Amino acid sequence: MRHYDLIVLGAGSGNMLLTEELGHFRTAIVEPDLFGGTCLNRGCIPSKMFVLAADAAEDARAAKRLGVHASIAPVDWKTVRDRVFSRIDPLHGSAVDYRRKNSIDVYTEEAYFIAPKVVQVGDERITADTFVVAVGSRPAVPHIPGLDSVPYHTSDTIMRIDELPTSMIVLGGGFIAAEFGHVFGAFGTDVTIVQRGPRLLMTEDKQVSARFTELASRRHRVLLGARATSVQPRGGSVAVTVRGRHGEQILEADLLLVCTGRRPNTDRLQALTGGLELDEHGHIATDNAYRTSVPGVWALEDAANHFQLKHMANAETRLVRHNILHPEDVRTLTNKVAPHAVFTSPQIASVGLTEQHARRHGIDYRVGVRAYADTAYGWALEDTTSFVKILGDPAERAILGAHIIGPQAATLIQPLIQAMTMGLTADQVGRDVLYIHPALTEVVEQALLAL
Amino acid sequence: MRHYDLIVLGAGSGNMLLTEELGHFRTAIVEPDLFGGTCLNRGCIPSKMFVLAADAAEDARAAKRLGVHASIAPVDWKTVRDRVFSRIDPLHGSAVDYRRKNSIDVYTEEAYFIAPKVVQVGDERITADTFVVAVGSRPAVPHIPGLDSVPYHTSDTIMRIDELPTSMIVLGGGFIAAEFGHVFGAFGTDVTIVQRGPRLLMTEDKQVSARFTELASRRHRVLLGARATSVQPRGGSVAVTVRGRHGEQILEADLLLVCTGRRPNTDRLQALTGGLELDEHGHIATDNAYRTSVPGVWALEDAANHFQLKHMANAETRLVRHNILHPEDVRTLTNKVAPHAVFTSPQIASVGLTEQHARRHGIDYRVGVRAYADTAYGWALEDTTSFVKILGDPAERAILGAHIIGPQAATLIQPLIQAMTMGLTADQVGRDVLYIHPALTEVVEQALLAL
Structure with missing residues (x-):
């Protein structure tokens, strides 16, 4: 059983933790998926690259109010997509190489606790004095009868599809739905949003949420107070039965996108086996210094809280790095100001x-x-x-x-x-x-x- | 000779001075031109409306780097122009009406001092306990042989021309040249900038100025270290002889735009006859509280300083209003932070x-x-x-x-x-x-x- 000074589980924010200040630690980083995590590979960064292209298309269309008349050629999805991922995808390999060159062991298999501070990764068991858990989150998929019978998408996969769909049903009305509704709407897809609540972006200030709902309803078909009750394949398309204020209707589209929230990856990590207390949503419970219930184990970002914001994760990362290096001066995150943005239109x-x-x-x-x-x-x-x-x-x-x-x-x-x-x-x-x-x-x- | 408590000379920032707090003063405002001054009628506001249309055209062209291909129809100058001024021009009349309804006398003829605190305006002479001089500035036109023989433009007139010129020579490389170069360049005019200095926007940080010069040179013909030595009409065009590093050349274009600085309107006001001390650039000399050399006479904005920034004039206006109302608590402008922006591209x-x-x-x-x-x-x-x-x-x-x-x-x-x-x-x-x-x-x- 190999022993380290420090094991970092997850190479999203976890990878950012490893600055030179921790250079004297014998360190391993474990990432079964891609270095850069959700933000770089399936979240903030690629989505904003699509959003900027969508903004450009919408702005060009809207320029006529200023007296500038532009006509937009049909957006070549594959070109846009490949431009995005041809820039992002090489970063994983170079990040892994960089860590290995700096004498950090990189494990690329699925990892899970088999005991407090003992992790199984592939055929190996590794342990450390200090752990940082930064395993992130993934899309939560609701239980809808028939959902598994169709090739639905989530934010993990939608940006890598091969063809721009003619029509799309989006389940959910949060920020991910709002951003992808904008992107695909701007690119010419006929978008229908199915939202349980009375407005889109329910967690925003009510006045903002109401204004956004009004504007989104001009661009897309937006069904509010509506719930998908079943899903079935229909030819090459997907049929979704929706129950709402006006009874039941069946929607049909080329593609189904599920944006109904995210859940922490603490289940896959078998965090409970690792002795880590969880909250009712599956987040690892921490104090304000990001200490968990197991001494020497720290947890942060989506694995530990609801923010789902990279700038919060960055602040947490800096804090945990400081606390690991300065056990005599453990600091807490006192900043209650947690800003966010939704890059929709x-x-x-x-x-x-x-x-x-x-x-x-x-x-x-x-x-x-x-x-x-x-x-x-x-x-x-x-x-x-x-x-x-x-x-x-x-x-x-x-x-x-x-x-x-x-x-x-x-x-x-x-x-x-x-x-x-x-x-x-x-x-x-x-x-x-x-x-x-x-x-x-x-x-x-x-x-x-x-x- | 009619006597007032307060006479405001100039209805740009001067008009903003007149809030309800001054309602108990018997007040006159004198404006031979348009209420709203340079900012609203010939400066910030209309230029930004043109700039936004130019930005929209340039952004649409540049969207191809994001995979969005837009083609821009030729910009219909008259439509853009009329959209701008159909919104701005009605504001003068409503501002005059508003003042008159509120028992403020409005004089619309040219005004000038004939003695300290005595102003001739049309056939009348008026006087007051308190004066605020806010007569602003106008384009300064250099002495270039032949300039008066051609129908040249300045920022006062260029936004109201009838046809988009095919080609344009801009004399000057400051912010006005940079903004109009952007506007007309984006609209398809072939722009040549003739600048005496080694870079454009010489008062900006050198690194910014150098980067802007480099980028502007990709869009326009930019002649640096170059001086116009004579101007002559040539058919329907204008020919400008330019002397520079590479000797002398003759440029020809449809239109000549002179953007070589601005000068205060204190000469037209006969400020010296009014007993007001001027600095070497013709600005009325004031202290930090905006008091002039004549007790009871205040001066601000382009008439009194070099800022040429509406947000500075607004701050000065608030300060002078306070000082007029609170002679026992005269305040000075301590804020040395004077930001600015150039709305070019x-x-x-x-x-x-x-x-x-x-x-x-x-x-x-x-x-x-x-x-x-x-x-x-x-x-x-x-x-x-x-x-x-x-x-x-x-x-x-x-x-x-x-x-x-x-x-x-x-x-x-x-x-x-x-x-x-x-x-x-x-x-x-x-x-x-x-x-x-x-x-x-x-x-x-x-x-x-x-x-």
């Missing part, structure tokens, strides 16, 4: 409290909302649907939350993330700081002043 | 020290530079030319300056403006604040960390 970005959360928890708040159209750049864009919404604390004047739907949302929100993190008040950021005229940032200034 | 934004300024003044600094391509979103964009450059103080870790060239530059720079204004260090903003992955803001984070 229009773009959405959010940080902090939503209005519905504030209400539900009886938190006193004020709201400032500004339409892009109220500022020079938004007016020039002839934008009619985008806005910035900011929640503030009426007493302390702190910024409690910010929600943006519209072009550049993921960029526009950064000063608000910064203000919340650094404890700057809405007045300081709105009044003392200058905003370039006529940049789009003026809408943030105006929302702060409205507050 | 690629976009440019800047705040604080340039590297050449730091060197020239012996200021100790460190530099962090990151290419967009080094981050996920930039990589997905297949960007190869954009970057963020940050100058920091090695001792205090303060941010001294930031310079961005690339998509969304004017939005991306906002957190850095905020950090500089609020005195946050590069470490705080780079390490303590989260940046959404994979948003474009990660390039700002990376530049801060590189620093």
